[in-house]
Amino acid sequence: MRPARRRHRRHPRRRHARALAPRGRPRRKQQRVARHARRRAVGRTPPNPRRTCAKAVIVTLAGHVDHGKTSLVHALTGVDTDTLAEEKRRGLTIDLGFAYANLGDAKASRVGFVDVPGHHRFVHNMVAGIASRQFAMLVIAVDDGVMPQSREHLQILSLLGLSRGIVVLNKIDRVPPARVEEVRRDVGALTAGTFLQTAPTLPVSCTTGTGVAEVRNHIALAARADRAAGATEPFRLPIDRAFTVRGSGTVVTGTVLAGSARTDDRLVLADTGTAVRVRGVRVQNQDADAATPGDRAAINLVGVSAEEVTRGDWLLPAESREPATRICIELAVLADFPRALKHNHPVHIYHASSHAQARILLIDEAPMPGGVAARVDVATTSPMHVKIGDRVVLRDHDLATTLGGGRVVAIGEPQGRRRAPGRLRLLASVQPDDAPASACAALERGPxxxxxxxxxWxxxxxxxxxxLGEAIEVVEIDGHWLAKAALDAAEANLREHLTRHHQQQPESSGLSEAALCSGDPAEATTLRLALHHLATTGTVRVEGGDYALASHQADIPNNVKRLFALVERPLDSIQPPSLGDIAxxxxxxxxxxxxxMRALPAFGLAIRVSDTRYYLPARLLEMADQAAGLAAQGPFTVRNFRDAxxxxxxxxIEVLEHFDRTGFTRRSGDTRTIVGNRNAIL
Structure with a gap:
């Protein structure tokens, strides 16, 4: 008789879980759909080549507090951009607000709106939401008319390089038509001489809806005409928000200034150098394959928590990170600024979403009154991540008002004196919109x-x-560009100097680099590069750190010859014994x-790598070749070099430290890379 089939009892927890599963859809399928929805929130879904995101125009709304910017965004998009509890309670915008809509043709008229605070106490938040490629909408309530923040916001928009926009006269339902025309005339006087001088001025009532359609049509036309610049430069994203999305992780947002970012790109946070990986990308609140210049982007990151990221940080490729606390800008002081700027004038500097306290260091000694433009140095209290051509805004520390702004023309501490004639000529030659012309001008001064x-750049x-194209003939030496004409002149100078020295002191083995390469910083660098080039081509040789013409043979004293005859054989090894063992x-x-033994390096017979060890030049060059072979595969360690x-x-360790001292290698932590010419070790 066949035994009865044993019935398996279902685990009570599993039965309970099944009972809780929503009906109408299989549980696993629902979990999969929910997981997919979470990933789409930050773009973790693999890019679909058939789904492309429209290139959007980003509209910045500016204007005085309580002039209806947030209401206008709501009328255009249906989105309330005041999301903070304090904003709801106080009835004013404190931080940046964002909304997106398709105005007209969905493929060509995707529009993002950035609602910036109007109160003067929140100007730092206002500046963080503006980029030069954006479309400006200056909002002025006709019951108030032109107000202080109307004027300051227009000044800031101009200083940051915006070139397109419209003026909206809001709240027309509250005043008679004559008042609207009066404010229109005031707006004409306000915008005269600015980028909004010829812009349309549109009357609107967000309460009745009058004029909203006309504003929408103007923005849709701007969206269809918008063409962002190419994305060939390294990626730059100033971060204005950072938060956590459950199931996806850290998300940062900002307006892309340059380059592009895609899934799996490796980037760093500029403030800390923290390495991160891009998990997903959304632009204009839609999934996208890449974020490109002009986009409002949300980047999902792996490798950092939201708490570690703050507004003002930047997302960059690692090789682009170069924090600076000293920059030079072409500063234009506003005509209505009431004070003349003096040396060490305290200011707040605003750059994209970042802000720092700073001091203005005048290059010209005379104070700068309002309406004047000049190049000045700016020393900041915290590092900034600027590039040449970037725009900055300066506000007076004491008056809490905008004093001016300008473009970056130089980055880093000046070499030598700030007012040195050579530096002033170099600064005057920089054209922020023309990298080739600026490079040619710099090469005329030095390397x-x-x-x-x-x-x-x-x-x-x-x-x-x-x-450079064909503008100037350039030679590259040790990572530097040098004009061919300047190189030829420097090499002729060095050959003449060495010839004269050999004639006067025939017993000398040569001259040191310091003795040959003197002068101002640019001249000394030119001579040093020319000297290395002569050594590479074999025109000069290096013996014990001294340079001599290849044809020169110093007279070696007999006692040195006898000593070398005794030690040559022990030293003829890639691991020569120590001086104590030879003695x-x-x-x-x-x-x-x-x-x-100290006499041998002076005649190029041996190289002292440490206090107790000497190498024959040929053997030390063998070691250098081994290091170069390792470095070709990437940074190498002491262990890698020992094994090779x-x-x-x-x-x-003694050999590698000698390589470091002579500039052939550079140590970074536990690894080394090749940075110089192998002949430097001799």
Whole structure:
């Protein structure tokens, strides 16, 4: 007889879980749909090539407090941008608000609105929401007319480089038509000479809806005409918000200033250097394959928590990070600013979403009155992440009002005196909109560090090669650009100097780099690069740190020749013995032997790598070649070098420290990279 089938009892917890599952859809399918919805919130879903996000125009609403900017956004989009409890309670905008809508054709008229605070106490939040590619909407309530923040906001929009926009006369339902025309005339006087001088002025009532359709049509036309710049430069995103999305993680938002970001891109947070990975991208509140210049982007990040990110930080490629506390700007002081700026004038500086306290350091000694423009240095209390051509706004520390703004023309501490004639000529030659012309002007003064120039101008590496075109013939030496004419002149100078020295002191092995390369910073760098170029081409040789013409042979004293004959064989190894071991082998007193050995480097017979070890030049060059081979595969460690050479750890450390001192390698933590010419080790 067949045994009865045993019935399995379902676990009570599982049965209970099934009972709680919503009906009408399989539980697993519902979980999958919910998970997909969470991922879409920040763009974790794999990009769909058939789904592309329209390039949007971003509209910045500016104007005095309580002039109806938030109500206007609500009338245009149906979105209330006042989301903070305090904003609801006080009835005014405190922080940035955002809304998105399709005005007209959905494919061509995607519009993002940035509602900025109107109160003078929140100007720092207002500046954080503005980028030069945006479309401005200056809102003025006709019952109040032109007010102080109407004027200041227009000044800030102009200083930040906005070039398109409209003026909206709001609350027309509250006043008679004559008042509307009176305010229209006042607005004409306000905008005269600004980028809004010829802009349309549109009367609107958010209460009755009058004029809203006309505003919507004007913005839709701007959206269809908008064409953002290309995305070939390195990515830059000033962060204005950071928050956590459940199930996805940290999300940061901002307006993309340059470049593009895609899923799995590796970037860093500029303030801390924290490495992050892009998990997903949304632009204009829609899923997207990439965030490009002009986009309002939300970037989902892996590798950092929202608490570690603050407004004013930046999302950049690691190689673009170059924080600076000293910049030079072309400052234009507003004509109505009541004070003349003096040296060390305290200010607040605003750059994209970042803010710092700073001091103005005048280059010209005379104070700067209102309406004057000049190049000035700005020293900040905290690092800023600027690029040449970026726009900044300055507000007076004591008066709490905007004093002016300008564009960045130089980054970093000046070499030498701030008012040195050479520096003044260089600053005057910088054209923030023309990198090639600025590079040519700099090369006329001296060498140009190519990587620094690329970072400060935010140029892609592939653009550097074609930057100058045929404008000027350039030679690249040790990471620097040098005009060919300047190189030829410097090499002729060095050859003449060495020839004269050899004639006057034939017994000398040569001259040191310091003796050959003197002068102002630019001249000294030119001579140093020319000297290295001569060494690379074999025109000069390096012996014990001294440079000599290749044809020169110093007279070696007989006692030095006899000493070298004794030690040449022990030193002929990639792991030569220490001086103490050689002294014992030769049965020589160590103190006297050590003093005698110091003569060998002067004649290029041996290289002193440490207090107790010497190398033959050929053997040390073998070690340098081993290091170069490792560095070709990436940064290398002491252990990598030891394994490659078969030399003991203590000797390896002595050799690598010699490489560091001579500028052949650079140590960073536990790794090293090649940064100089191998001949420098001699």
């Amino acid at each position: 140009l560090h190519a990587d620094t120039f690329r970072r400060q 935010n140029l892609a590496p592939e653009r550097m090669a074609a930057l 014992k082998r030769l049965k020589r007193p160590f103190p006297a032997f050590e003093r005698e 050479t078969g030399v003991g750890r203590n000797v390896v």
